Amino acid sequence: MTADSPHPTGASRRADRPGGTTPFALGLLLRQAHWRAAAVMTEALRPLGIELRHFAVLIVLIDRGATVQRDLAAATGSDKAGIMRVVDDLERMGLAVRKPVPGDRRVRAVEITPQGAELLDAAYVAAEPLAERLVAQLAPGEPEQLMDLLTRFAYPPGGEA
Helix, strand or coil: CCCCCCCCCCCCCCCCCCCCCCCCHHHHHHHHHHHHHHHHHHHHHHHHCCCHHHHHHHHHHHHHCCEEHHHHHHHHCCCHHHHHHHHHHHHHCCCEEEEEECCEEEEEEEEECHHHHHHHHHHHHHHHHHHHHHCCCCCCCHHHHHHHHHHHHHCCHHHCC
8 A cells, every 4th residue: 555545445544533433433432431431430439548440359359259369350350460469459458358268278369358348338329429420411211221232242142252
């Protein structure tokens, strides 16, 4: 392709504008939506003294119960070193504890503490008005429709990618 020849498909080279139709438009739009939602969640969590990475681990612990760090890393999209730092933080704050796993002295399971469960409850209360603000410009029924579409997109039948 030469410098003066047009893009072979005629597609725009800019995929970041609303309504874009390039192969990257959906991914970029989802990323922008994530940044916006993450900013709102960060605002809700800041007064509680935790970050999104801490919140993500607490959610997994509430959902699954005591969980080994390797599984926490997989569930939160973290790496081994990152999950160790988060668990260290949670332990220091009294929100989680590491406990031995019966039958394997090398492995420790992470468990949420009562204080961690209370903080998670407080996070949900703090996030409610901010979450409502996120979808305030949508018409009645559209927030539920958005949740349905995103759920089906994120968790396709059969776990396909």
